[in-house]
Amino acid sequence: MLHGVAPAALLVLLVLLAAAPEAQANPAVPGGPAAASLSVSARSAPYLAAGDGRADDTRAIQSALDDVGKAGGGSVLLPAGTYLVKTHLVLPPETSLVGAGRAPELYSDKVPGTTLLAVEGAGRVDGPAFITLEGPNSVLQGVKVLYPNQVIAERPVAYPWTVRGGAGDGAALIDVLLVNPYQAVDLATLGGSRHYIRGLYGQPLLKGIWVDKCSDIGRIHDVHFWPFWSQDKKILDFTEANATSFIFQRADWEVVENIFSWGYHVGIELSASVDGSTNGQMSDVDLDGVDIGIDARSTQQPGVSFSNLAIANDSRGTSRIAIWGRGGADAGSQVRHLNGRDWSEPNTVVLFVRGGSFWGQLDRVVKWENAGLVSLSDSRLVPWVLNGPMIEILDGQAMIHDNSLTIYPDVVKDAKPGTAIVLGPGAKAASVHHNQLNGNRIDNQAGPRAELDGNLP
DSSP, rough: OTOOOHHHHHHHHHHHHHHOOOOOOOOOOSSSOOSSEEEEEEEEETTTTEEEEEEEEEHHHHHHHHHHTTTTTTEOOOOOOEEEEEOEEOOOTTTEEEOSOOOOOOSSSSSSEEEEEEEETOSSSSSOOEEOSSSSSOOSSOOOOTTTOOOOOOOOOOOOOOEEOOSSOEEEEEEEESSSSSSEEESSEEEEEEEEEEEEOOOOOSSEEESSBBBBBBBBEEEEOOOOOOOHHHHHHHHHHHHHEEEEEEEEEEEEEEEESOSSSSSEOOOOOBOOOOOEEEEEEEEESSEEEEEEEEOOOOEEEEEEEEEEEEEOOOOOOEEOOOOOOGTTTEEEEETTTTEEEEEEOOOEEEEEEEEESEEEEEEEEEEEEEEEOOOEEEEOOOOOOSSSEOEEEEEEEEEEEEETEEEEEOOOOEEEEOTTOSEEEEEEESOOTTTTTEESSSSEEEEEEOOOO
16 A cells, blocks of 8 residues: 555556556646646547547547546646537546647647547537536646537637636646637636636637636736638627627736737726736737737726737727726726725726837827726837827826837828827826927916927927
């Protein structure tokens, strides 16, 4: 008997090792503890998943996951193939479901890689997620998920979330393609502290990634949301009118790096849930063909900092605003709890943008109606034509400095300079200095509450 191993656990371990002679070390997961050594293939006995896209492999894969979880953790391997899962899967703590991919791979029916077919829950946005990362330290890696019954229509079929983090911390998605999810990744409903996403591609039709209830730092790297599945106009129009690629609510020190989305109604939503809102740092953020780039309704007081931010619009949507600091009823309020008492206060936004690039058919680069603070510096604003001021500060505080504001040359015939910045009478405080206006003007309606200095005409 192995020292310190209970007889029941030892029996399960010996059975699994005998059934999977290919057992090997599980690749370590960045940010997680040392990985367990147990690794079994769902295609091997006693599980015998078919991987042919016709037989229901739910039971085979889930049985392998359960056995590995009971043995203390490890990996369930899914060799290249197409696995029909008629219901859903749950990954136990310390357990990884690992496919053949070692980068986010595009889907092809001729070269499917490791593809899971999701069919449960058609017509519903609620219900069990297709894959739940129960945690702690449950990992989905190297797989593709396809909804074979999704349709190209003016309103595609609703489905529950594809991947959901469980109540345990440290859920991870690595090198995953979600081909055509209606709702992609839910790190909110059950919580998502210390989540880790690296290399996630897909075409979410309604919602991309939703983060909430994260009380310890989450990390999201290398995400690419693009029409991998369909570029049919019906699908693109639905996404443009309805979809949000990233939603951040309660998240403490969220770290986001190198993300891209195209063709969404909202690129990034910063809002509050009953648990609060977010603070953190986001860098190398690209939001293309987006109606509202950053829909800012609430942040924590330390704020959210963006660096190397690019937002563009190619005449899509009806708002055409790169950064919208919502105010009034649009911002809402949240209940806060401190020292044994609850109270409601308006949501405020604190937003820092440094090194931004904004172009295309943008009716506003910044529209600020929130009581909080916006800071924009070291940025280039080049809309195709002015349908109003590039920056409009109607409430709160603003720091605007060291930017270049001009009209994109030779896109719209005879496009002329106009108003670069409006400081409305409701602005509480504004500092506007050392900007290059390139023939555009500043309209100061805030009087002495605004300080203007060193701006080049």
